[in-house]
Amino acid sequence: MKIAMVGAGYVGLVTGVCLADFGHDVVCVDNDRTKIEALRRGEIPIYEPGLAELVKANVAAGRLVFSDDLAAAARAAEVIFVAVGTPSRRGDGHADLRYVHAVARDIAASVEGFTVVVTKSTVPVGTGDEVAAIIAAANPEADVAVVSNPEFLREGAAIEDFKRPDRIVVGLEDERARAVMNEVYRPLYLNQAPLMFTGRRTAELIKYAANAFLAMKVTFINEIADLCERTGADAQQVARGIGLDKRIGPKFLHAGPGFGGSCFPKDTLALVKIGQDNESPMRLVETTIAINDQRKRAMSRRVVAACGGEVRGKTIGVLGLTFKPNTDDMRDAPSIDIIRGLLDRGAQVVAYDPQGMDAARSVIEGIAYAESAYAVAEGADALVLITEWNEFRSLDLDRLKAAMQVPVFVDLRNVYRPEEMARNGFHYVGIGRPAGS
Numbered sequence: 001m002k003i004a005m006v007g008a009g010y011v012g013l014v015t016g017v018c019l020a021d022f023g024h025d026v027v028c029v030d031n032d033r034t035k036i037e038a039l040r041r042g043e044i045p046i047y048e049p050g051l052a053e054l055v056k057a058n059v060a061a062g063r064l065v066f067s068d069d070l071a072a073a074a075r076a077a078e079v080i081f082v083a084v085g086t087p088s089r090r091g092d093g094h095a096d097l098r099y100v101h102a103v104a105r106d107i108a109a110s111v112e113g114f115t116v117v118v119t120k121s122t123v124p125v126g127t128g129d130e131v132a133a134i135i136a137a138a139n140p141e142a143d144v145a146v147v148s149n150p151e152f153l154r155e156g157a158a159i160e161d162f163k164r165p166d167r168i169v170v171g172l173e174d175e176r177a178r179a180v181m182n183e184v185y186r187p188l189y190l191n192q193a194p195l196m197f198t199g200r201r202t203a204e205l206i207k208y209a210a211n212a213f214l215a216m217k218v219t220f221i222n223e224i225a226d227l228c229e230r231t232g233a234d235a236q237q238v239a240r241g242i243g244l245d246k247r248i249g250p251k252f253l254h255a256g257p258g259f260g261g262s263c264f265p266k267d268t269l270a271l272v273k274i275g276q277d278n279e280s281p282m283r284l285v286e287t288t289i290a291i292n293d294q295r296k297r298a299m300s301r302r303v304v305a306a307c308g309g310e311v312r313g314k315t316i317g318v319l320g321l322t323f324k325p326n327t328d329d330m331r332d333a334p335s336i337d338i339i340r341g342l343l344d345r346g347a348q349v350v351a352y353d354p355q356g357m358d359a360a361r362s363v364i365e366g367i368a369y370a371e372s373a374y375a376v377a378e379g380a381d382a383l384v385l386i387t388e389w390n391e392f393r394s395l396d397l398d399r400l401k402a403a404m405q406v407p408v409f410v411d412l413r414n415v416y417r418p419e420e421m422a423r424n425g426f427h428y429v430g431i432g433r434p435a436g437s
């Protein structure tokens with residue numbers, strides 16, 4: 001099929017290249033010309049494992065091209081995916097739909113023949129209706145079916161998630177789009193990936209409900225972890241104990257510094273806003289957001305406490321900046337709040353991240369960067385592990401300790417075992433374990 005993918009970001013690029021890999025003819029369109037030029041030169045603007053190789057192979061096979069000409073791409077396409085950003089609107093937390101609406105207007109001017117317009121961006125309930133109305137108003141002759149097909153991939157494992165999804169949700173109101181979407185996803189369908197057809201509004205809500213539920217699950221275990229610390233219980237064992245119950249499941253039960261990233265913070269806020277607009281308050285989600293915001297700030301206080309109650313003039317080394325491993329994405333990463341809290345208390349911060357330092361430089365000011373975990377440890381009064389990159393999982397503890405001024409290690413991901421760290425002479429603080437264990 002001839003597919004146009006509008007927005008060549010984390011979602012658009014991965015989705016576009018995977019659809020090309022299925023054998024479709026894909027043009028990835030972005031209005032960021034530097035991005036398109038870089039892609040044409042074979043440079044991948046984001047870090048995502050396996051992406052560079054897959055792009056190269058599909059470009060070489062002639063199935064994947066990059067363009068900034070949306071009109072031409074829309075004219076030629078049988079299916080147009082919209083994968084532009086939907087960030088939080090400043091002030092009220094509503095999803096900012098200006099990019100989606102702009103693309104709808106541009107598409108309207110150019111489509112020819114029956115075309116399926118698929119919203120992959122995460123958008124509030126009713127956006128599909130709006131997109132259809134915008135297209136109809138701008139070009140009454142346009143013959144389009146607007147479909148909602150939310151994306152569930154995880155950054156860092158995006159290609160695997162796209163190729164082996166738990167489900168594909170397709171919300172439509174025009175039955176002609178069903179056969180087209182079946183054809184788009186046929187290779188996955190053959191792999192038995194369940195294609196779930198719903199109404200368009202239902203599909204839009206499924207995405208927010210899924211993300212809000214996962215954010216609640218993480219926040220729940222974080223609160224349980226706090227309780228464990230005060231009661232002498234062990235949060236990791238509690239998580240395992242409840243996770244083995246099939247009704248609960250083991251995923252998203254790792255206590256940590258609070259959720260961040262490009263989706264959970266903005267999607268939970270947007271769901272609260274949708275609830276308010278529809279007089280159906282999302283109180284659990286509201287509380288989840290409040291708890292999580294407080295938690296990120298509390299993490300810097302935890303570091304201060306581990307340093308004896310004072311960090312002024314001390315050097316704190318930070319391991320990991322991105323919101324999770326295997327990505328360079330810094331959007332709403334917990335490290336931003338934690339580092340800000342440390343700087344506010346007069347600490348000097350030195351950080352290292354395997355992939356996120358370029359992006360971090362534009363969002364975190366006033367810190368120094370180092371080129372390895374050991375360089376971060378040099379002269380540090382404490383180390384804080386914020387993101388559990390693999391290379392932080394088996395650090396040479398003797399070398400680390402020898403480099404540090406004071407061997408304080410705050411492990412916000414519970415990568416290390418308390419006994420092991422104590423044996424190696426560290427003052428170690430994890431998450432959700434009783435003091436002194």
Ligand code: NAD
Pocket residue numbers: 006007008009010011012029030031032035070083084085086099102103120121122123151152153154155262263
């Ligand atoms: P992103 O910011 O990485 O990419 C968006 C791209 O759209 C940018 O390259 C931007 O230049 C381009 N763009 C904006 N306006 C455009 C226009 N008018 N024409 C052409 N291109 C335009 O965003 P992302 O992380 O890929 O997210 C995209 C959507 O997918 C969001 O709604 C997000 O909520 C959703 N989503 C993201 C993830 C994730 O893990 N990142 C997962 C599931 C869903």
